[in-house]
Amino acid sequence: MVRIIFFSQLIIWLSLAQPLMAQPDLELVTFATGLNTPVAITHAGDSRLFVVDQTGKIQIVQSDGTVNAFPFLDITSKVRYGGERGLLGLAFAPDFATSGSFYVNYTRQPDNVSVIARYQVTTGQPDIADPLSENILLTVPQPFNNHNGGDLAFGPDGYLYAAFGDGGSAGDPDDYGQNTQSYLGKILRLDVSGNGAYSIPADNPFVGATDTLAEIWSLGWRNPWRISFDRETGDMWIGDVGQGLREEISFESADFEGGGNYGWRCVEGDVIFNSSGCDSIGAYISPILAYNHSIGASVTGGYVYRGDSFPDLDGYYIFSDYVSGNFWTLFPTTPGVFDTTYQGKLLPNEQASTFGENVDGELFVAALTQGTIYRIRDLNSSPPTSIDPLTYTSAWAYPQPWIDELKVEKPSEWQGSWKVVLWNLEGQMVRQTTAIQQSSTQLSREDLPVGIYLLEARQSGQASKWQKVWIAE
Numbered sequence: 001m002v003r004i005i006f007f008s009q010l011i012i013w014l015s016l017a018q019p020l021m022a023q024p025d026l027e028l029v030t031f032a033t034g035l036n037t038p039v040a041i042t043h044a045g046d047s048r049l050f051v052v053d054q055t056g057k058i059q060i061v062q063s064d065g066t067v068n069a070f071p072f073l074d075i076t077s078k079v080r081y082g083g084e085r086g087l088l089g090l091a092f093a094p095d096f097a098t099s100g101s102f103y104v105n106y107t108r109q110p111d112n113v114s115v116i117a118r119y120q121v122t123t124g125q126p127d128i129a130d131p132l133s134e135n136i137l138l139t140v141p142q143p144f145n146n147h148n149g150g151d152l153a154f155g156p157d158g159y160l161y162a163a164f165g166d167g168g169s170a171g172d173p174d175d176y177g178q179n180t181q182s183y184l185g186k187i188l189r190l191d192v193s194g195n196g197a198y199s200i201p202a203d204n205p206f207v208g209a210t211d212t213l214a215e216i217w218s219l220g221w222r223n224p225w226r227i228s229f230d231r232e233t234g235d236m237w238i239g240d241v242g243q244g245l246r247e248e249i250s251f252e253s254a255d256f257e258g259g260g261n262y263g264w265r266c267v268e269g270d271v272i273f274n275s276s277g278c279d280s281i282g283a284y285i286s287p288i289l290a291y292n293h294s295i296g297a298s299v300t301g302g303y304v305y306r307g308d309s310f311p312d313l314d315g316y317y318i319f320s321d322y323v324s325g326n327f328w329t330l331f332p333t334t335p336g337v338f339d340t341t342y343q344g345k346l347l348p349n350e351q352a353s354t355f356g357e358n359v360d361g362e363l364f365v366a367a368l369t370q371g372t373i374y375r376i377r378d379l380n381s382s383p384p385t386s387i388d389p390l391t392y393t394s395a396w397a398y399p400q401p402w403i404d405e406l407k408v409e410k411p412s413e414w415q416g417s418w419k420v421v422l423w424n425l426e427g428q429m430v431r432q433t434t435a436i437q438q439s440s441t442q443l444s445r446e447d448l449p450v451g452i453y454l455l456e457a458r459q460s461g462q463a464s465k466w467q468k469v470w471i472a473e
Contacts, residue, residue, distance in 0.1 A: 023329075023341050023380065024310075024312070024313050024316055024329050024341065024343070024378045024380055024381070025343075025378060025379040025380040026318065026327060026329070026343045026344075026346060026376060026377070026378060026379075027346075027376075027377050027378075027379050027460060028346050028347070028365065028374035028375070028376060028377075029374060029375045029376075029377055029462065029463060030065075030372060030373075030374055030375075031061075031065045031364060031373045031374055031375040032049075032051075032061045032065040032066075032067055032372070032373040033067075033371065033372050033373075034067055034371060035051055035053065035059060035061075035067065035366075035371040035372070035373065036053045036054075036055060036057070036371050037053055037054035037055055037086070037353075037368055037369070037371070038051045038052065038053060038054075038353060038354065038366035038367075038368065038371060038373065039052050039053075039054045039086070039087075039088055039353050039354050039366070039368070040052035040088070040089060040090050040151070040354050040356065041354055041355065041356025041357075041364050041366060041373065042090055042091065042092065042356050042357075043092070043356075043357070043358050043359045044092040044096050044097075044102070045092065045096060045097055045359060046359060047062070047063040047358070047359060048060050048061065048062060048063070048127075049061040049062075049063075049356070049358055049364065049373070050072060050090060050092075051356075051366070051373065052087055052088070052089070052090045052104075052354075053071075053087065054081055054086035054087055054088065054368075055076055055079065055081045055086060055087070056074065056075045056076030056077075056078065056079035056081060056086065056087045056106065057071040057072075057073065057074045057075075057076060057087070058071060058072040058073040058074075058087075058090060058104075058129070059071050059072065060072050060127055061373065063358075065373075068127060070127075070128070072127060072128065072129050073104075073119060073129040073131060074131060075087065075104075075106065075131060075134075078106065078108060078109065079106045079107060079108070079109065080107045080108060080109035080110070080112060081107075082145070083145055083146060084145065084146040084147060084148050084165075084168075084223075085107035085112070085142075085145060085146075085148055086106065086107055087104060087105075087106040087107075088105050088106060088107070088148060088149070088150025088151065089103075089104060089105030089106075089150045089151045089152035089162070089163075090102065090103070090104055090105075090152060091103045091152035091153055091154050091160060092154075093154070093192070094154055094158055096121075100120045100121040100123075101118055101119070101120060102118070102119055102120075102121070102129070103116060103117065103118055103119075103137075103152055103160060103192065104116070104117055104119065104152070105150045105151070105152050105162060106150075107142065107148055107150075108139075111141075112141070112142045112145070113139050113140065113141050113142060114139065114140040114141075114142055114148055114149075114150065114164065115136055115138070115139055116136075116137050116138040116139075116152070116162055116190075117134050117135060117136045117137060118133075118134070118135040118137060118192065119131075119133050119134055119135075120133040135196075137190070137192065137197060137198050138162075138183075138188075138190070138198065138215075140164060140183045140184065142167060142168065142184075143167045143168065143169075143174065144167055144168025144169045145168060146165070146168040146169070146223075147165030147166050147167060147168040147169075147222065147223040148164070148165055148168075148223075149163040149164040149165035149221070149223055149224050149225070150163065150164075150165075151163040151224065151225070151226055151227050153227050153228060153229060154229075155189075155229055155234070155236070156229060156234035156254065157201075158193065159189050159190060159191055159192075159201055160189070160190045160191075160192045160198075161187055161188065161189055161190075161217065161227060161236075162187065162188045162190065163187050163188075163221070163224040163227050163238075164183050164184055164185065164186055164187075164188070164221075164224075165184065165185065165221070165222065165223035165224065166184050166185035166221065166222050166223065166264065166265070167182075167184040167185070170243065171243060171265060171273075171274065172185065172222065172264065172265040172274075175265060175277075177219065177220050177221060177222065177263075177264040177265050178219065178220060178261075178264075178265065178266065178277075178278075180206075180211055180212035180213065180216065180219065181211070181212070181213060182213075183213065183215065183216075185219060185220065185221050185222065185264060186213075186216050186217070186218065186219050186221065187216075187217045187218045187219075187221065187224065187227065187238070188215040188216060188217060189201060189204055189215065189216075189217035189258065190215060200214045200215055203257075204216075204217065204258065205217065205257060205258035205259030206259065217258045217259075218252075218258060218259065218260045218261070218262060219260075219261050219262070220260075220261045220262035220263045220264045220266070220284060220285075221238075221240055221262055221264055222240055222241060222242065222243065222264040222265070222268070223240065223241040224238050224239065224240050224241075224301070225239050225240070225241050225298070225299065225300055225301060225322075226238075226239050226300055226301035226302065226354055226355065227239075227301060228301065228302065228303045228304070228355070230254075230304040230306070230317075231304075231306050231357075231361060232304075232306050232315075233253075233254055233304075234254030235251065235252065235253050235254050235304075236251070236252040236254075236256070237249065237250075237251055237252075237301060237302070237303075237304065237317055238250045238251075238252075238301055239299040239300060239301020239302070239319055240262070240264070240287070240299070240301075241298050241299055242268050242269055242293075242297075242299070243268050243273065244268075244293065245268050245269065245271055245273070245292060245293065246268050246269025246270065246271060246290045246291065246292060247269070247290065247291055247292075247293075247296055247297070247298065247299035247321065248269040248270075248287035248289065248290045248299065249287055249288055249289040249290075249299065249301065249317075249319060249330065250262060250285065250287045250288060251288045251338075253335075260285045261283070261284050261285065262284060262285050262287075263281075263284030263285070263286075266278035266279070266281075266284060267281055267284050269287055269290035270286055270287065270290045288330070288336075288338050289330065289338065289340060295321070295324060295326055296321030296322075296323055296324040296326050297321065297322075297323040297324065298321060298322040298323045299319065299320075299321055299322070300319060300320045300321065300322050300352050300353065300354065300355065301319055301355070302317060302318045302319035302320065302355040302363075302365075303317070303318060303355050303356070303357050303363050304316065304317045304318075305317075305318060305361065305363050305376075305378075306357075306361035307357075307360055307361035307362040307363065308360065308361070309362060309377070309381075310377060310378035310381035311381055311427070312378060312380060312381040313378040313381050315331060315332070316329045316330065316331050317329065317330040317331070318343075318355065318363060318365075318376060319355070320346070320347070320352035320355075320365065321352070322351050322352055322353065322368075323351075324345065325345045325346060325347040325348045325349070325350065325351075325352065326342070326343075326344070326345050326346075327342075327343040327344060327345075327346045327347075327352075328340055328341065328342055328343055329341045329343060347365075347367055350367035350368070350369070350370050350372070351367060351368040351369060352365050352366070352367065352368075353366050353367070353368035354366050362375065362376075363375075363376040364376065375463075377464075379458075396408065396409045396410075396411065396457070396465065396467065397409070397455050397467050397469055400469060400470065401470050401471060401472035402443075402445060402469050402470065402471045402472070403445065403471070403472055403473075404444070404445055405442050405443065405444055405445070406442070406443040406445070406455075406469065407440060407441075407442055408420050408440060408441050408442075408443060408455065408457065409439065409440045410436070410438075410439045410440060410457065411457060411462075411465050414459050414462060416459065417435040417436060417437055417459070418435070418436050418457060418458060418459040419432065419433045419434065419435055419436055419457075419458050419459075420432070420433045420436070420441060420443065420455065420456070420457055420458070421433075421455075421456040421458060422443070422453055422454070422455055422456075422469075423453060423454040423455075423456065424451065424453055424454075425451070425452055425453070425454070430448065430453070431443065431448075445471060448471055449471070450471050450472060450473060451470065451471055452468060452469075452470045453468070453469050453470070453471065454466060454467075454468060454469075455467045455468075455469050
């Protein structure tokens with residue numbers, strides 16, 4: 001049974017059945033700083049993060065948060081930057097380790113044309129791409145300065161998906177969203193496995209149609225701002241920015257065969273926008289979630305968490321709103337039914353411009369004007385089965401073994417309040433302090449049984465510190 005619940009004017013579809021695990025409690029931890037207008041985050045199958053600078057550069061961030069001194073790629077001379085234009089998308093070929101190929105989507109100067117191009121990494125220099133290796137695959141004229149879309153992602157089928165907005169202005173004045181002879185307002189599906197031009201996958205939904213471009217995978221988008229694929233299931237998630245009424249999240253299961261019409265400009269989210277020349281609202285695919293502009297005004301689509309650090313967060317889709325700084329999680333409870341949890345205003349004074357994942361499935365979010373990348377963590381999740389050695393220490397909780405009282409000292413580099421959490425080896429939280437203002441605290445054993453435990457020191461904005469402790473008689 002499904003019901004529609006109106007809560008704080010957020011329209012969500014919820015199941016009466018709830019997930020068995022605790023609801024996530026998200027926190028953002030600073031990972032990298034000093035970047036410039038980050039609008040995309042991805043990886044190339046190794047430990048590096050690649051961050052797209054909207055002005056026309058791609059920066060490499062190492063696994064410890066260090067930003068390389070020199071950009072991976074600099075095409076600022078080609079890119080028209082400003083507003084919603086610029087270098088907007090990046091995707092590495094599935095065979096990047098051997099081919100060295102990657103793909104970008106940018107707005108070209110001086111003609112304001114969107115370009116999808118292939119580039120190559122420099123032989124023998126894995127941190128430097130060859131700026132002269134450009135092979136332009138597709139160009140799309142942009143009639144206005146906004147709604148370029150620009151995201152790129154490889155699906156589990158090995159094909160490149162490219163998202164384009166409706167061409168801009170307001171209200172889609174030329175109805176590009178429903179124009180099947182235009183790439184605007186569409187998500188395209190391209191086979192870029194060859195060394196030259198792209199080809200069209202034989203199973204694209206409009207192959208053979210005389211009235212629809214064969215590259216089109218789906219239509220009726222206003223400005224899809226960030227698409228992603230669940231690395232475990234292959235499902236596709238899309239955040240589509242609304243006009244003045246609704247922001248929306250849409251979902252395509254891995255077995256979806258394409259050809260979907262998501263309704264813009266006939267509908268905006270779940271309401272009629274402009275019915276001229278349109279079918280009834282039921283003819284279009286509805287979003288799985290739509291919210292109005294009292295709680296946000298520009299959705300930023302995210303990712304499904306599939307990392308190992310926070311086991312209870314597994315399978316949750318995380319997204320945000322660029323304007324309000326609000327964050328939410330979505331979880332599929334049954335096919336077609338999603339449970340939504342509000343996570344709070346995690347970036348109240350910053351713009352969440354994009355999400356991304358590293359090679360291990362850990363998730364990150366970027367703040368545009370601040371140039372900061374945050375790592376996403378779940379405070380309610382059980383401890384990981386393995387701990388990053390960089391955050392593991394053995395000198396701040398004693399004595400060992402723990403018989404009566406355990407003294408726990410705050411890491412010397414931390415300032416302000418902190419807390420301590422104790423986990424057993426079954427992943428259950430067995431003790432948690434309130435906020436600690438002093439530099440140390442005492443934990444009483446009380447009724448804890450003999451055994452091995454994991455002790456976690458937490459402070460907002462910092463990576464947790466871990467220590468193994470054991471209790472003896």
